[in-house]
Amino acid sequence: MDSKQTPASSRQVRCPQCGALTVYSTSNPWRPFCSERCKSIDFGAWASESYRVEAKPEPTDFDDAQALDLSGGQASKPH
Numbered sequence: 001m002d003s004k005q006t007p008a009s010s011r012q013v014r015c016p017q018c019g020a021l022t023v024y025s026t027s028n029p030w031r032p033f034c035s036e037r038c039k040s041i042d043f044g045a046w047a048s049e050s051y052r053v054e055a056k057p058e059p060t061d062f063d064d065a066q067a068l069d070l071s072g073g074q075a076s077k078p079h
């Protein structure tokens, strides 16, 4: 309950990914994130987003064919 326990050097910020309080200093290699996980999640989202721009839209015909094949194979039950 004493604010004197927190030195001014260890500044705390909210992790942009999960919102948890994390120390923003050189001791935290994942700053401003709280952990490696949050940092990689953010980077992954950014990477996949940029991928989407360059990637071509997938044909829906392939999806339909796969769905039909799956339902057809599951219909027959071995005795």
Ligand SMILES: [Zn+2]
Binding pocket: 015, 016, 017, 018, 019, 020, 033, 034, 035, 038
């Ligand atoms: Zn986090």
